[in-house]
Amino acid sequence: MAEFMDVHHGMKGITSEQLQEAHRADLAVQGEEGVRFKQAWADPRSGEVYCLSEAPSAEAVMRVHERAGHPADEIHPVPLTA
């Protein structure tokens, strides 16, 4: 398992309810892909959304987000933390 940070662009105006709903949709399918979403952060003004996960691969992260209806624009493995 590795840690990943994925980024969604263009989510300007996202509400707290929409972020919660999107996160719930990820959680509902993540187990089937071996992924664990840990946290998500959103900036409604710029439309950037960041999701931190543990997963077997970037592809698995993408499959969860795709199945949940919101494919990520970037997925980065983040093997280094401080």
Add this chain to the structure above:
Amino acid sequence: MAEFMDVHHGMKGITSEQLQEAHRADLAVQGEEGVRFKQAWADPRSGEVYCLSEAPSAEAVMRVHERAGHPADEIHPVPLTA
């Protein structure tokens, strides 16, 4: 206090030691700006670095990173979390 995610581009090849050193440099001056850096994640392959902080303003986050010698390329308030 609000939460911020800032992003540094172009850090390709960053090592764990370099990330730790950069983080320590932030911690050394953050108190003077009222900022608390919570975590940093780095992808040495793409060169993306993400830093999560609590701060009074985006400008305060930038001042810490500038004083530590590594200004951020993007700073986003992230008032929504899930």
